[in-house]
Amino acid sequence: MTEEKPNRKTLEAQIKELRTQIRELLNKLDKAVGKEAEALRPKLKAAEERLRELKRTSGEAWKADLKPGLEKAWDELHKSLNQAASRFKAR
Numbered sequence: 001m002t003e004e005k006p007n008r009k010t011l012e013a014q015i016k017e018l019r020t021q022i023r024e025l026l027n028k029l030d031k032a033v034g035k036e037a038e039a040l041r042p043k044l045k046a047a048e049e050r051l052r053e054l055k056r057t058s059g060e061a062w063k064a065d066l067k068p069g070l071e072k073a074w075d076e077l078h079k080s081l082n083q084a085a086s087r088f089k090a091r
Contacts, residue, residue: 029088032088033088040084043076046076047073050069050070050073051070
């Protein structure tokens with residue numbers, strides 16, 4: 001029976017350490033997600049602005065001027081979002 005108590009104390013200490021490590025990991029993940037989200041905000045804003053411009057323009061202006069810009073903004077946003085998602089999947 002005396003062996004049981006040290007094992008229990010050892011397990012309690014290990015669980016406490018794991019809890020600390022998990023908490024630290026979650027904090028790092030929260031910070032990383034926040035940074036990724038902040039990096040995406042300007043790209044989302046650019047895509048939204050292009051869409052607002054589209055709503056205010058004629059069909060000809062859309063084809064000539066706005067469509068390429070909206071497509072580029074969309075592609076950049078989509079690419080950045082996929083890259084951010086893949087970084088978190090890989091961790």
